[in-house]
Amino acid sequence: MLCSMTGYGEGEYADAQGYWKVEIRSYNHRYLDIQIRMPRELSLFEDPLRQKIRCCLSRGRVELVASREEFGGRKRRITLNEGLLAGYREALEELREFLGQREPLRVQDFLAFPDLLIVEEESWDRELIWASLEKAAEQALEGLVIMRRAEGEQLKADIIHKLKAVEGLIRSLEVRAPLLPETYRERLTARLAELVPDGITIDPERLAAEAALLADRCDISEELVRLNSHLHQMWSELKEGGTVGRKLDFLLQEMHREINTLGVKANDAVSTALAVEVKSLLEKVREQVQNIE
Known part of the structure; x- marks a missing residue:
């Protein structure tokens, strides 16, 4: 069977935390050239995806685009940077005394300062994420190969x-x-x-x-x-x-x-x-x- 180097495939998969969509396009190329676009924080999965593509294709320029939508978004934990707050407070007290102001410090006085609040997103469940991404990618690859063969x-x-x-x-x-x-x-x-x-x-x-x-x-x-x-x-x-x-x-x-x-x-x-x-x-x-x- 002969295969064309031109084709398209897409795959979708939902898990308990979110939804993956993967699109793969391929075009004429002298060698196998793989380009992957996906969220930066998930770039650790690029190499496994490349290996999967190499197992199915020998030539062509391949473009894979993966996107993920979290159900309700990831949970975030917000904590106060107490050490930095103490430093800002000390500096403001000195400034207030230097200017001869008697008004007490207010919360609003600190809100403009950066990094007082530390936002930590819930860590990714790597095994769950990869299992879902893998299924969506395999579905997209299957569609691509079918089109290339046809x-x-x-x-x-x-x-x-x-x-x-x-x-x-x-x-x-x-x-x-x-x-x-x-x-x-x-x-x-x-x-x-x-x-x-x-x-x-x-x-x-x-x-x-x-x-x-x-x-x-x-x-x-x-x-x-x-x-x-x-x-x-x-x-x-x-x-x-x-x-x-x-x-x-x-x-x-x-x-x-x-x-x-x-x-x-x-x-x-x-x-x-x-x-x-x-x-x-x-x-x-x-x-x-x-x-x-």
């Missing part, structure tokens, strides 16, 4: 359709290949007839030698053999499935190089037209392969 199968069907067309064009080039030397010989003979003055005889052996040289230059059999070999490997990789995106991309690059060489060597209108069609199809296939994991 799109991968659609890409595979389109690639197979185009490769069958490429295969047919290569068969046409194989039929055309043996005719190229004779075509060159006829072209050479006609050209010489135009250039050589009347009454001058052309040495048949020399003509045969030149024709043989041209025939060797226009021999596209090696390129056809390599094209068929690469195509056979493409079929094998598609049948095997898995993480074959890079292999397919490499094979397509090689096929593109071979068809370019073939088009130049053939120097024949029909063969060149066939080579152009093959090249066009290979480019379209490569566009699809760029999204294969």
